[in-house]
Amino acid sequence: MTTPRSQSTAPAPRGGSLAWGGPALRSMSTAPALLEVRDLVTEFATRDGALHAVNGVSFSLQPGEVLGLVGESGSGKSVTGFSIMGLVDPPGRIVGGSVRFEGRELVGTDPEVMRKLRGNRIAMIFQDPMMTLNPVLRIDTQMIETILAHERVSEKAARERCIEALTRVGIASAPERLRQYPHQFSGGMRQRVAIAIALLNRPALIIADEPTTALDVTVQGQILHEMQQLVREAGTALVWITHDLAVIAGLADRVAVMYAGRVVEQGPVADVLDAPAHHYTRGLLDSVPANNTRGQPLSQIAGMTPSLLRLPAGCAFRDRCAAATALCAQPVELRPLGPSRQVRCVHPLVVEALA
Amino acid sequence: MSAVPQTAILVEESPWRRFVSQYAASKLALFGLALLALVLLLAVFAPWIAPQNPYDLGKLDLMDARLPPGSSSAFGSFHYLLGTDGQGRDMWSAILYGLRVSLTVGVTSGVIALTLGAALGILAAYVGGRFEQVLMRIVDIQLGFPAILVALVLIATLGKGVDKVIIALVTVQWAYYARTARSAALVERHKEYMEAARGLGLSSARIVLRHLLPNTLPPLIVVGTVQVAHAIALEATLSFLGLGLPTTEPSLGLLIANGYEFLLSGKYWISVYPGIALLATILAINLVGDQLRDVLNPRLAR
Amino acid sequence: MLVYILRRLAQTLLVLLVTSVLVFVGIFMVGDPVEMLVNPQADQIERERTRVAFGLDKPMWVQYLLFLKNAAAGDLGNSFVYGRQALDVILERMPATLELAFLAMLIAIVIGIPLGLYAGLKPDSKVSKAIMAVSIVGFSLPTFWVGLLLIMLFAVQLGWLPSTGRGPTVDVLGLHLSIVHWDGLKHALLPALNLALFKLSLIIRLTRAQVRENVLLDYIKFARAKGLTRARVLGVHLLKNIMIPLVTVIGLELGSVIAFAIVTESIFAWPGMGKLVIDSIFQLDRPVVVAYLMITVVMFIVINLVVDILYSVLDPRVRLGSTPA
Numbered sequence: 001m002t003t004p005r006s007q008s009t010a011p012a013p014r015g016g017s018l019a020w021g022g023p024a025l026r027s028m029s030t031a032p033a034l035l036e037v038r039d040l041v042t043e044f045a046t047r048d049g050a051l052h053a054v055n056g057v058s059f060s061l062q063p064g065e066v067l068g069l070v071g072e073s074g075s076g077k078s079v080t081g082f083s084i085m086g087l088v089d090p091p092g093r094i095v096g097g098s099v100r101f102e103g104r105e106l107v108g109t110d111p112e113v114m115r116k117l118r119g120n121r122i123a124m125i126f127q128d129p130m131m132t133l134n135p136v137l138r139i140d141t142q143m144i145e146t147i148l149a150h151e152r153v154s155e156k157a158a159r160e161r162c163i164e165a166l167t168r169v170g171i172a173s174a175p176e177r178l179r180q181y182p183h184q185f186s187g188g189m190r191q192r193v194a195i196a197i198a199l200l201n202r203p204a205l206i207i208a209d210e211p212t213t214a215l216d217v218t219v220q221g222q223i224l225h226e227m228q229q230l231v232r233e234a235g236t237a238l239v240w241i242t243h244d245l246a247v248i249a250g251l252a253d254r255v256a257v258m259y260a261g262r263v264v265e266q267g268p269v270a271d272v273l274d275a276p277a278h279h280y281t282r283g284l285l286d287s288v289p290a291n292n293t294r295g296q297p298l299s300q301i302a303g304m305t306p307s308l309l310r311l312p313a314g315c316a317f318r319d320r321c322a323a324a325t326a327l328c329a330q331p332v333e334l335r336p337l338g339p340s341r342q343v344r345c346v347h348p349l350v351v352e353a354l355a
Numbered sequence: 356m357s358a359v360p361q362t363a364i365l366v367e368e369s370p371w372r373r374f375v376s377q378y379a380a381s382k383l384a385l386f387g388l389a390l391l392a393l394v395l396l397l398a399v400f401a402p403w404i405a406p407q408n409p410y411d412l413g414k415l416d417l418m419d420a421r422l423p424p425g426s427s428s429a430f431g432s433f434h435y436l437l438g439t440d441g442q443g444r445d446m447w448s449a450i451l452y453g454l455r456v457s458l459t460v461g462v463t464s465g466v467i468a469l470t471l472g473a474a475l476g477i478l479a480a481y482v483g484g485r486f487e488q489v490l491m492r493i494v495d496i497q498l499g500f501p502a503i504l505v506a507l508v509l510i511a512t513l514g515k516g517v518d519k520v521i522i523a524l525v526t527v528q529w530a531y532y533a534r535t536a537r538s539a540a541l542v543e544r545h546k547e548y549m550e551a552a553r554g555l556g557l558s559s560a561r562i563v564l565r566h567l568l569p570n571t572l573p574p575l576i577v578v579g580t581v582q583v584a585h586a587i588a589l590e591a592t593l594s595f596l597g598l599g600l601p602t603t604e605p606s607l608g609l610l611i612a613n614g615y616e617f618l619l620s621g622k623y624w625i626s627v628y629p630g631i632a633l634l635a636t637i638l639a640i641n642l643v644g645d646q647l648r649d650v651l652n653p654r655l656a657r
Numbered sequence: 658m659l660v661y662i663l664r665r666l667a668q669t670l671l672v673l674l675v676t677s678v679l680v681f682v683g684i685f686m687v688g689d690p691v692e693m694l695v696n697p698q699a700d701q702i703e704r705e706r707t708r709v710a711f712g713l714d715k716p717m718w719v720q721y722l723l724f725l726k727n728a729a730a731g732d733l734g735n736s737f738v739y740g741r742q743a744l745d746v747i748l749e750r751m752p753a754t755l756e757l758a759f760l761a762m763l764i765a766i767v768i769g770i771p772l773g774l775y776a777g778l779k780p781d782s783k784v785s786k787a788i789m790a791v792s793i794v795g796f797s798l799p800t801f802w803v804g805l806l807l808i809m810l811f812a813v814q815l816g817w818l819p820s821t822g823r824g825p826t827v828d829v830l831g832l833h834l835s836i837v838h839w840d841g842l843k844h845a846l847l848p849a850l851n852l853a854l855f856k857l858s859l860i861i862r863l864t865r866a867q868v869r870e871n872v873l874l875d876y877i878k879f880a881r882a883k884g885l886t887r888a889r890v891l892g893v894h895l896l897k898n899i900m901i902p903l904v905t906v907i908g909l910e911l912g913s914v915i916a917f918a919i920v921t922e923s924i925f926a927w928p929g930m931g932k933l934v935i936d937s938i939f940q941l942d943r944p945v946v947v948a949y950l951m952i953t954v955v956m957f958i959v960i961n962l963v964v965d966i967l968y969s970v971l972d973p974r975v976r977l978g979s980t981p982a
Binding site for chain 2 (some may be wrong): 675793797799802806820909912913917920935938939953954
């Protein structure tokens with residue numbers, strides 16, 4: 001399988017060209033992947049130089065699978081989501097790698113082709129429901145236009161679908177609500193509307209960028225539960241981007257942990273959370289307050305996220321890792337760990353023996 | 356959601372240097388700054404640069420009236436760079452002095468209006484309550500009326516004279532400063548560090564001066580540049596109409612007015628050159644102000 | 658919504674009252690009132706007669722009430738110069754000013770908004786930079802000076818357009834308008850252009866700023882994420898949002914244009930209210946000045962009110978208030 005690359009004059013992406021660990025991935029499933037991201041590099045041109053927000057990210061997704069993309073702010077997880085959608089705005093652009101959706105290459109493809117996919121086969125849910133919906137347009141306008149942008153149906157039929165979609169996400173009195181404006185909905189309701197919009201055209205893939213972060217904890221739980229049901233019913237694949245490991249635990253089938261623009265660990269949720277292989281993942285798990293004992297100081301990961309403009313050579317986590325050695329100064333690739341996991345570490349916490 | 360992932364960038368650079376480099380990113384803005392510097396220098400050093408004192412009636416020779424640019428005086432010795440006006444005044448000197456007057460009046464009124472308006476605005480934000488409501492109502496009402504009308508009425512009522520013009524200009528401008536200062540102060544007032552300062556028991560005066568004020572300055576500076584440009588233009592307009600500065604302190608507007616009658620007979624220089632000087636001044640201030648606004652605007656952070 | 662309008666009307670009345678006091682104090686109290694009301698050439702007997710007739714021997718507040726009473730009846734005094742009701746003189750000239758203002762705003766909007774949109778959507782293109790450079794020059798040019806240049810260029814040098822005066826009028830719905838036919842339009846073009854230049858630059862800059870700010874916001878990105886065509890994202894989502902501040906500013910600028918017509922009318926000898934008031938100031942025809950002020954104040958207040966209502970109509974957040982459920 002060749003790795004198509006888009007043209008770029010940028011320096012070769014860091015992380016090595018074998019970063020995606022070919023054979024191990026292929027052995028994971030026999031069905032063709034719905035989404036395959038390989039060595040994706042997205043660069044932002046800043047006054048101080050080129051910043052690689054996404055620095056050689058690879059993962060794949062099966063139909064109906066839920067992948068959790070976990071990382072802190074600045075890890076590149078949101079930009080990855082936007083890159084898949086083709087919504088990276090200048091001064092950013094995709095400079096390397098490939099994104100294959102349903103067998104078709106997305107990077108560098110015709111903008112009209114991308115437009116037809118967006119909201120139709122691939123949908124996205126954003127973080128802040130306050131800012132996502134257009135405040136001066138009615139809800140029905142914003143929903144019906146999504147249908148009409150991709151299908152030729154009568155307005156009446158489209159409206160029926162909208163009512164049905166709103167009801168499905170738990171909004172009562174849908175016909176009246178349709179005629180209202182976004183500011184007349186609460187935060188949780190608005191996000192439900194956004195989810196309904198995402199599901200309108202029955203997409204194969206939904207990318208959800210921290211959709212519950214801006215909501216109350218109680219509402220969070222509800223939305224999570226509902227999303228889970230909805231995607232299971234519809235067989236939609238989901239990429240759930242978040243910084244909250246707890247959310248992933250209940251929701252995802254697999255998880256990919258990102259740090260400084262790269263995937264540092266990947267695998268089935270239960271395996272990764274029970275026995276993390278990468279030190280960063282371990283650190284994340286340890287710093288969850290619930291995982292700490294009362295009376296003891298909260299455990300933290302020492303140091304700070306490095307500036308993406310001045311990444312240390314080799315492992316980006318090197319300066320904060322207790323187990324770092326001289327070997328870590330060399331570029332580290334993503335290596336298979338057993339049949340279904342990968343880790344980017346030369347001294348992983350979990351060794352091959354588990355396989 | 357900003358275009359560039361901000362949190363990962365930790366660039367160590369002093370805020371001043373960052374500001375300077377951001378400002379200098381626009382060639383147009385640099386040009387504006389250079390032009391402004393030139394205008395200011397010419398105005399400040401006018402008495403030393405101008406070859407003739409245009410106020411000294413004794414030096415004027417009616418024989419030299421209405422000469423085109425580049426000509427020499429009737430008695431040979433004097434070279435009129437930009438020609439002469441209807442009374443034999445050297446245009447170049449008249450423009451230099453006129454620049455001086457226009458800038459003085461514009462900047463003075465701007466500074467007074469800024470001080471007055473900002474003080475009221477910040478006070479309103481800090482004190483709140485009835486005072487704030489009433490003040491903002493007055494501001495809104497005043498801003499609903501065009502500046503030229505307010506100025507006109509004031510001049511018609513108070514009469515002519517430099518001080519009256521400055522009063523009119525201040526009256527027209529203070530409301531903008533007050534509104535800007537209050538908005539900025541309100542934003543700051545609700546920020547956490549203000550509560551922290553209060554919690555630490557700092558005196559009100561200290562809070563206002565050391566914390567509130569520095570953070571309200573950027574938007575005030577931006578408004579200030581636009582307002583000064585407007586003040587200068589307004590004063591010129593009033594002088595042109597004959598309602599502004601008296602003829603003893605000829606501003607550029609008056610010079611332009613003087614040349615109006617000669618326009619149709621082809622003696623364009625009497626009106627055109629002072630106009631160019633006026634345009635250059637206002638343009639320079641606007642160019643600088645524009646870039647300042649872009650640089651200081653948090654919502655356009657790239 | 659009704660409550661809102663009523664409240665604004667009440668405020669309007671208050672503003673009118675306050676303004677009337679200010680005008681009264683300003684015009685009639687400063688200096689000797691008799692001098693204001695009487696022809697400067699009148700003799701002592703005439704002055705005494707005027708003093709009594711206008712009740713100037715009565716206390717100030719009585720005078721003010723008289724003033725109000727007369728004003729409410731539409732009597733703001735007689736113009737010395739024209740020998741008629743000052744208010745009538747002003748109202749006669751109003752259509753001329755209004756048609757000039759209207760034409761100027763039309764030019765500014767029709768040219769300004771598309772240019773501003775372009776400059777905002779493609780901020781780095783050469784055309785955009787040229788537009789912005791021209792707009793900042795247009796913004797900095799003193800209106801009266803441009804008027805002079807326009808006359809010099811188009812009337813004197815090129816002889817394409819007349820330099821002064823208004824074209825012949827045609828009766829349209831009871832109003833005497835001149836711009837409805839070509840000859841009138843020819844006369845109105847230069848002054849309207851002069852008036853429009855500043856507003857044009859303002860609208861270009863405002864539109865561009867609004868576009869640049871909004872294009873970065875989430876709702877635009879979300880609209881694109883839904884797979885909407887670019888035309889719809891810009892033409893519906895973006896436009897509806899920037900229309901709100903744009904309409905409010907344009908509305909307010911209309912008042913400013915009417916006021917600024919004073920300058921343009923003086924230069925182009927356009928027989929509108931503006932020229933009248935300047936002439937009146939110099940001729941010491943105070944009743945006319947007072948009439949002008951009262952009329953324009955009423956106009957601005959009405960414009961402000963309309964703009965406020967328009968704003969609440971356009972922005973559903975204001976119109977409906979938030980009732981989150």
